Amino acid sequence: MKNEKLRNAESEIQKSVKELVYSDSAFKISEIKALVKAKELTLNIKYPYSINDILSQTQESFMEDKFLPLDKRKELLTEIEKAKIPxxxxxxxxxxxxxxxxxxxxxxxxxxxxxxxxxxxxxxxxxxxxxxxxxxxxxxxxxxxxxxEYNYNGSGYEFEKGIIEILSKDKSINNLIQTENSYGVDVIFEANNKKYYVEIKYLNRSKVGLNTIHRIINSIKDKEGIVWLIYNTQLTGLVASEIVKFNRESKIKIKPIKVISPEELKNRLPELLKA
CATH class of the missing domain: 1.20.5 (Single alpha-helices involved in coiled-coils or other helix-helix interfaces)
Known part of the structure; x- marks a missing residue:
């Protein structure tokens, strides 16, 4: 409402000033001040524009009046400019x-x-x-x-066998079970009142890919505990992102564990079981 009042006041004051300028080139600044003061009292508002601002707006309005000859518009602009307060x-x-x-x-x-x-x-x-x-x-x-890749008859088989032997011999690990190949993880065991699911992945040169992580995720749905992904090379970028996303949204967490040999896992096992 206040903005509407200001717009109406601005329009009415501009029309009045144009009329004064056009009808009498010797108009007075005091006349414009009186117009502004009257509007402020009538509308109970503080008019935000100075006298020079009002005169500049009047100049712009005259220039938009295309029905006036250009020479006349220039003359009016000059008269208004002279009247501005320095x-x-x-x-x-x-x-x-x-x-x-x-x-x-x-x-x-x-x-x-x-x-x-x-x-x-x-x-x-x-x-x-x-x-x-x-x-x-x-x-x-x-x-x-x-x-x-992946030769189970050679290094891969020995790597998995060594990992499972170390897990089975650890005294803090109970109820260790080797699963079928189609299950999605290789080993399940219990330790410190937690259930662990272990997938062992040995590769010669390639990285752990999405097929592996998707198989693990499908096998542990609706389960509780911790998943160990034990591997010897690297994770692809998409696998690393998939693990982060899964851990953020699921109760059961996947922990990637990179080891070069079963002996390295044996040295790290006490620390891993405490985490």
Whole structure:
């Protein structure tokens, strides 16, 4: 309502000032001040524009009156300009400083916004590049895994056998069970009143891929406890992200454990069981 009052007052004052200027080139500033004061009293508001602001608005309004000849409009603009109240020197300096300060602030804000937008663009491009790279890495890893990896008859078998022997001989571990290959994990046991599910993955050169993590997740749905993913190489980027996402949303947690040999797991086992 207040804004509407101001708009109406501005429109009425501008019309009155235009009428004064057009009918009498020798109009007085006191007449405009009287108009403003009358509006303030009538509407019970404080008019926000100065006399010079009102005159500038009147100049703009005259220029929009295309029905007036251009020469007449220029003449009216000149008369209005002459009537403007000159600013004191101190006021001019202050206004110039305010304008400069505002300009400097605007430049600073634009620089900050540009830096932020550039940063967001770079971050977006990096995330997109990383996502595409992780996907390609997963594809390449799957191809490598299918063609040349995982030999259970050799090192893989010995690695898994050694891990299971160490777990079975630890006195703090109870009820150790080796599962079938189709179950999704290799070993289940209990320790410190917790249930553990263990998947053992030995690879020659490729990384642990999505197939492995999806098989584990499917096998432990609706279960409670801790999952150990024991492996000897690396996780692909997508697998690492999948584990983080799963742990954030599920009660049962997956803990990746990289060991080069069964002996390394034996040394770390007491610490792992305490965690």
């Amino acid at each position: 600013l004191p020197i101190t006021a001019k300096i202050q206004k110039a400083e305010e304008d400069k300060s505002w300009l400097d602030l605007s430049k600073l804000l634009m620089m900050i916004i540009s830096v932020i937008l550039s940063g967001l663009g770079i971050a977006g491009s990096f995330l997109k590049f990383k996502s595409e790279k992780d996907k390609q890495d997963e594809i390449d890893n799957s191809i490598q895994d299918i063609t040349i």
